[in-house]
Amino acid sequence: MTTPIFSAKLDALPATLELFREYDAGGLATALAAGSRCHALSIGSGGSAIAAEYLVRCRDTLGLGPTTVQTPMQVVLDQHDLTESDVWLFSAGGENPDAAAASRAALDRKARSIHLVTRNPDGAAADIVEKGGGYLHVVPVAEPKDGYLATHSLLSSVVGLLLACDQVSRDPRGTLHLLDALSSCLTDMRDPATRTSRTVAMSHLRRTDTVVVTADPLLRPTAVLFDTSIWEAALCHVQTADFRNLAHGRHAWLHHRLDETLILAFTGTDSRATWAAMETLLPTSLHRLTLDFGSGGRLDNVLSLVDGLGMIEAMGVVLGIDPGKPGIGDFGRSIYEDRSLADLAKAMPAHVRHKRAAIAKSDVHNPADDSLDTIGRNRLQFLSQADIGGAVFDYDGTIVTTAGRWSVPDQVIVDELVRLHRAGLAIGFATGRGGSAGEDLRKVLPAEILPSIPIGYYNGGYLRTADVDIGQDHPLADPAIVETAEWLRQRGELFLRHEFKHREVQITVDMDRLCHPYRFPIDMEACPPFAADRIRVTGSGHSYDIIPSTSSKLVVVDALRAQLPAWAEVLCFGDSGSHPGNDYALLSHRFGISVGEVCGAANGCWSLFGAGPIGPDALLKILRALVPSENGRIRFDVASLGLDRR
Incomplete structure (x- = not known):
């Protein structure tokens, strides 16, 4: 042989x-x-x-x-x-x-x-x-x-x-x-x-x-x-x-x-x-x-x-x-x-992979951006070093699950919110909902803290504190919303079931009512108020919200900043961070954290855990990692989450 x-x-x-x-x-x-x-x-x-x-x-x-x-x-x-x-x-x-x-x-x-x-x-x-x-x-x-x-x-x-x-x-x-x-x-x-x-x-x-x-x-x-x-x-x-x-x-x-x-x-x-x-x-x-x-x-x-x-x-x-x-x-x-593939795998933990997938979906990449690994590690470092004074939370998909949005928040989430508020963290909510979000929060939060909590209803279109029942305190009707509602009433071809919710400063269209849900933002380009930039369309996990162009969930962030010292950073949480998700603006900065979708911009909205956990489960892990610091402030104990393997 x-x-x-x-x-x-x-x-x-x-x-x-x-x-x-x-x-x-x-x-x-x-x-x-x-x-x-x-x-x-x-x-x-x-x-x-x-x-x-x-x-x-x-x-x-x-x-x-x-x-x-x-x-x-x-x-x-x-x-x-x-x-x-x-x-x-x-x-x-x-x-x-x-x-x-x-x-x-x-x-x-x-x-x-x-x-x-x-x-x-x-x-x-x-x-x-x-x-x-x-x-x-x-x-x-x-x-x-x-x-x-x-x-x-x-x-x-x-x-x-x-x-x-x-x-x-x-x-x-x-x-x-x-x-x-x-x-x-x-x-x-x-x-x-x-x-x-x-x-x-x-x-x-x-x-x-x-x-x-x-x-x-x-x-x-x-x-x-x-x-x-x-x-x-x-x-x-x-x-x-x-x-x-x-x-x-x-x-x-x-x-x-x-x-x-x-x-x-x-x-x-x-x-x-x-x-x-x-x-x-x-x-x-x-x-x-x-x-x-x-x-x-x-x-x-x-x-x-x-x-x-x-x-x-x-x-x-x-x-x-x-x-x-x-x-x-x-x-x-x-x-x-050669260890190049092993090094690449190490540089792509779950949250980096999540962002990478969102960039691929948008099919846009800026070669001038730092590597996602570098951006991801820098964001974790920013979060761990920040003095945190406030936090703004989306509601559906964040405080409660999308499927369970008609139930009050779980007690473990409520307990953490109360703990952090009493530790000195200013809290606010920014939601696409109307008064039902405030009603549920009033059922679970202590009455004495409600007047200090701002809520931006209708994606920030109407700002009131949590103790106020907006069922008795309506916003003024926005003319662009009124005009858009009338336009939609004449567009039955867009709907499987020709119905939507019309409020003074927002129209909500459930996705399961639409013939072509993912084409709806494009269909809206024919609407005159949209063409004139008087309204915009945002999305969540289950519906589209049509709101005045001037409405923004960031009004809640501004409300908190107005009562905080200059050193204090405000964390923002939401689940619809993709474009045109209704948390996109709220989360597209280094102190914005998604517990769901992220956007396709390398330096935009990121999650911490990648594809999972998401929603309230992810939020609970994060809330438990927010702890009092030695100087009496709030810090984010990012290391306790085990995200950075280096």
Whole structure:
């Protein structure tokens, strides 16, 4: 054999398989079953990408739900939250910087659960996952070091999943049956006659040739094995495609390089006819090798991976390259160990990711802005160093949840507001509501503090203290609002149900009453008072508010500042910080904090926790971090929230 290192690894694989006769797959089985009807993200690179693909097949055969495969870099750079997704990470040693980066990103993106499948419980990725409340699934290997290509770790990962899936299945085949089948396959793969026949089948292959791996999609793990191994061992050129994707244009490669191409076709029960029909149309001189792997089920896939390793060995023999040690340049180890992705993941905690997603949504980026990491850390520093004298709160979505907006605030929120008021914090409220907000606050706040609390009703269009019942004290009607209400009454085509709330200084339109809710601000451009800049449209989680252009929630901030000393900063809280959210102006400064949406400006509105927690849950954490300082003022104990990991 001319592949002593790789062949020795293959010869030792039965020792790893034997370890599974004592392995308890119950933890993996429980984790898989818990992901039923949920999306899963399967992450791996190099040899671990093969195991990541195998998880897709496992979950599909068990009917657990859709699974997406990504590389660590994709996981770091994607921005949607993962609160509805289980994340599965595959890393043999768990020590490489990319595995650590993916682990950190999954936590910051609020994954529903995180599972790391590894042979090393002491790796950097394992440490991150465990500290973040994730789960380790340690699979046994007879040889801790794989060599250059994944062998023992690959077999261990897929066999662990195979046995776990067998437990989850309602019709298990049994651990001994599965292990015996694999043992037989390993014996055949290492048989001298089998090795010789595979070498003969590959004997025409040259280093300058291209191997086209075309496969049944249900056998994608094996296709990825060849794509990864051929490239990583520098055996020859390779490209992969399923049968029909090959037929859509990629066949031109065969026409121009017929004598330089080998087709490896991996078929299954459902794809045999498709490949057979195509193969009859291909030139007879084209080198091809077809292997069939039955139904493409869980066991079939592991068996095909074992056969695939044997074929990779045969390629190495023919080409004179040992896949276990093909030789790499001096730069190879350096680029593998590069920590730039890990540094990037560290620079993107949850609140930075939240802002980054908002910027992407607006699709506007100012290259002159500082990095979001820098801006985010500076904002936390400003907050921690500020002497705070006041706080202004939006109501719906902030003090109460949007869904629970017709209930009074939770007592824990009320207790914190009262504590802070008695500690010297001036408090105000700015709400899109009318008198109902004041009515609810009067039910829960002590009567003696109500006269000191300003409330900006109708998005700041009417300012009164909390002790005043504005049901008995109406604002004057704004002419632009009156004119707009009449215009809306004539625009029935905008509504599913032609109704809205008309108050003296505000019109409120529930989104579920509109034909095209997200187009409503554009539809309003045809309204004369809007075109004349006499009114503007703001939004919340459930409705649009049409208000005079002169109305602003900032009137409450001004009211507090008027009674505070010059040194005192005013914190502002809301949930609709995006543009045109009704908290946009209130929050777009360094002392504005969103407990919901943020805007697309790098230096505008930010949250502290990212995608979650939100609303009153997020507010409660923040209120509890507002504490008396040594000089008798209020300070924000930002460090107690654990937001800055540096």
